[in-house]
Amino acid sequence: MKPLISVIMPVYNCEEFVEESIRSIIKQNYTNWELIIVDDASEDSTLEKISKIQDKRIQVIGLKEHHGIASAFAEGYKLAKGQYIVRHDADDISLPTRLYIQQSHLNENPKLGMVSCLISCFTRDQSLRKECIFIERIQNYYKSNDDIEKSIIVGFLPIIFPTLMIRKEILDKALQENKAGPFDDQMELLLDLIKLSPVEKVNTILYSYRRHKNAYHIVNQKEYDQYTAKLLKDNSIRNYFKYKEFYKNLNLEVEKENQLNENSKLxxxxxxxxxxxxxxxxxxxxxxxxxxxxxxxxxxxxxxxxxxxxxxxxxxxxxxxxxxxxxxxxxxxxxxxxxxxxxxxxxxxxxxxxxxxxxxxxxxxxxxxxxxxxxxxxxxxxxxxxxxxxxxxxxxxxxxxxxxxxxxxxxxxxxxxxxxxxxxxxxISKNYVNTSPVEVDIRKELNIPKNAGVLCYCSRLDWNKTHAARVLLFSFVQVLEEFGNLHLIIIGDGPGRENLEKEAQVINEMAKKEVVHMMGAKVDVIPYYRNSNIIIGTGRVALEGMMCKKPVIAVGNQGYIGIVSESRKNIQWDMYFGDHDALEKPTVTNLVRDIRYLLMDMDRRISIGRWGRVWCEKMFDIDKCxxxxxxxxxxxxxx
CATH class of the missing domain: 3.40.50.2000 (Glycogen Phosphorylase B;)
Incomplete structure (x- = not known):
């Protein structure tokens, strides 16, 4: 029978611990596995210890030259037949139920590409006991995918690689892109895996993580700590997790070839x-x-x-x-x-x-x-x-x-x-609206009825624009009393988002349903504009709203300008939709007034939206600019 799980164990000069580590796999209560042991040219009696253990599910490979964990793992991976992969360290121990529990979790959660577990950290060295206690507590604190990603954003990776059970198709993708770093713990590979798939931990201790003075992390501790800190400070890594929702509609697996015209004089x-x-x-x-x-x-x-x-x-x-x-x-x-x-x-x-x-x-x-x-x-x-x-x-x-x-x-x-x-x-391009797939149904996704009115505010949630969003929330509460079938979508991210989400939650609790939808930053905002009746924002948001034939209420960093219309087009341009100048500060009074004016007359909204598109094409055409x-x-x- 073809094994479901392939356990790959790179080993090097670990005669003291390897037998116990191997036997922890043999003692698993789940039996459909193979163990591929790759000896990375050990110079002690490691191979002799391995040879004492006989099990037809174990395959041993001996490398002639020592190249490190990553290379040894790669050699073992070439022979792996299982759907699920585990890289097991030769000085650690898996508890008897580990393989059964982790494979069950993956079987029950098909969208999950890998699963980790809680650990116990142990040592025979008295000087390492406090460190062990700390490692165990901090590793076991982060369990959910959200908690793990938030931890990476602040510069800490709360997963130990050998605790993972990984779907082979996910690991195949990661290995295609991965470039090994200077240290031999495959942290770069682990980060690539987390980019490709959610990861969470089963709420059970399944892995015993050993600390000893010959351990790789301790021998190279200073340089290793410096490197991992540098790696996790890389903005590209932090941004990936921080803006995951922003990226989710983008095909990140295919990076287009650079479009360069070598013959250009410019x-x-x-x-x-x-x-x-x-x-x-x-x-x-x-x-x-x-x-x-x-x-x-x-x-x-x-x-x-x-x-x-x-x-x-x-x-x-x-x-x-x-x-x-x-x-x-x-x-x-x-x-x-x-x-x-x-x-x-x-x-x-x-x-x-x-x-x-x-x-x-x-x-x-x-x-x-x-x-x-x-x-x-x-x-x-x-x-x-x-x-x-x-x-x-x-x-x-x-x-x-x-x-x-x-x-x-x-x-x-x-x-x-x-x-x-x-x-x-x-x-802005005349083809702006055509760049988004028409089949995206935001109302269905957000459970907004087809006959509901929708306001959409889009902005970075920083500076005075956060204040404008807050005023809009208070205005929305008032308008909601008159127009009960109404929803508000807020698109954007920034320092002000967390407080706005709390205020939105209060409004939703008052309404006894979700009427305010906090969406974070989005790559493609067109589906939200298409499904809205009124766009509220400034600068580029105003242009995008008009290109979607939607009426726009302009409010920006400098303040409030109001409805963008033919009679006010010169004021809007002279003040750049409230972002560079304004007539007044945004207040509940002026926002409620203008929202009501637009909501009460559908023909008026359509007329203003059509005019806005024509003006935008004439005034802000990207080709001309x-x-x-x-x-x-x-x-x-x-x-």
Whole structure:
């Protein structure tokens, strides 16, 4: 009979413990397993100890040269026949019910790719007893998948690899992508596995984890601790788990080949401090995509962030460099300059387009040293005052995304900016709505009736936008009294999310059903807009709402502007939908007034939505915006 479980045990110089470890597998009350022991060229009597144990389910492989746990495991894995895989350490012990309980859990939970368990940590060495107690308590504290992922976000991995039972198809995928690190505990593989599948622990101690002074972790403890801390601090790892919901509709397994036109005369380095979730980063994504479509060579340099994965999924080449937001006082400044110059030389860059604080400073330094022209885009009013003079004066062109931003630049720089400042708004594609699958039914997913009214607020939940969301929640409670069949969707993430979720929970308890839906950040917001009657937000959210033919209520960092309509279009543009200027602060009074005005007349909503689409296409077309930017590049190179 083909074994269901393959236990792979790499062994090296473990004569003292290996026999006990092997017998713990033989004593399992579940019997459909195979044990593949891979001796990694032991120099003691390990092989002799193994040979004393006879069981037809055991297969022993002897390697001629010592290469480490990962290599030994790989050799054993080649022979594995089981659907479930366990890598068992040769100095540890599995309790008799381990294999039965873990395989039962996987059989009962087909969506789970692997399962771990609680541990007991033991030692014969008195000096290691306190450490053992601590390891056992902290490992057994984190049990659910959510708790494990939250722990990784804060820099601690609460799973010991050999406690896992893993589906072979999941391990196959992870091993294809995995690159072994400098330490031999397969932590990189473990993190790749957790990215591919949820993991949880059965609430039972099934594995005895031994600590002794010859153990791998203790022999290499200082270097190993430093490396694991560095690995878990990597933003790409933290962001993956922090923004898992954000990524879930994206095919992360297929990264498109970089779309690069080697024959382009324009070779642009788009430089941005970090690729966080927000309007600035979405704008950079869209202009980069459009330029690539036009045949322009575009590369993005950044310190990384959750949007990095999105960029790569569109075939945009992203190169990470250590851009530090505290650039001016940073002692690593010259390291950043060198890293950027290496990219410029390798990619044959002839113009830089920078967007945020450190990127602007870095581009200006490169210009002073190497005379590579650069363009600056100022995305809002949030830039520090001391950033403008040293970075904008020598820029070829300064792009302001709105009129208030242009006025701010003239106030800060005066005659120094001369005629360099040009207003080019954030653009949006006429095909924006077509990029999302129409079969996604958000109302069904959220259990919202087809005849219910839906408000949708979308924003990063930070700064004054969190305050606006809070005012909206209070306004929603009032409107709900009049329009009982009403729901509110809030899309976004940030420091304010946790408190807003608590307030939303109170409203849902009062309504005795879920009427406020906190969705977190989303890659694709179009299905939410399609299923809503009114969009509330600012900047890019306003543009997206209009492109979906929805009426928009504009409220942003600076305050409240109200309904975007033909009679108010100039005010909306002059104030950039409340994000760069405003008429008043958001209040329950003005929000309730405008929500009621739109909810009471469906024809009015449809009319405003249709007008908004036409105005948006005319005023904010991405093709027009990108053509203006490209003209700036060409003039800069021809100077």
């Amino acid at each position: 070779r642009v380095l788009m430089m941005v401090d970090a690729l966080n979730i927000g309007g600035t980063e979405t704008h950079i994504l869209n202009i980069a995509r459009k330029m690539i479509e036009m045949g322009i060579y575009v590369v993005i340099s950044t310190s990384g962030g959750p949007m990095e994965v999105i960029m790569k999924s569109y075939g945009i080449k992203v190169i990470k460099i250590p851009i530090d937001s505290d650039y001016i006082s940073n002692k690593k400044k010259f390291g950043m300059i060198k890293a950027a110059k290496d990219i410029i030389d390798q990619e044959k860059i002839n113009i830089i387009h920078c967007h945020l604080f450190a990127s602007m400073q870095l581009a200006s330094e490169i210009y002073r040293m190497y005379k590579i022209p650069y363009v600056v885009t100022i995305h809002g009013l949030f830039y520090p005052n001391n950033i403008f003079y040293p970075t904008c004066v020598e820029a070829t062109r300064i792009i302001a995304v709105s009129k208030p931003v242009k006025e701010m630049l003239h106030n800060k720089l005066g005659d120094k900016c001369g005629d360099k400042v040009v207003v080019i708004p954030n653009g 990108v053509n203006e930017i490209v003209d700036i590049y060409i003039k800069a190179l021809n100077k």
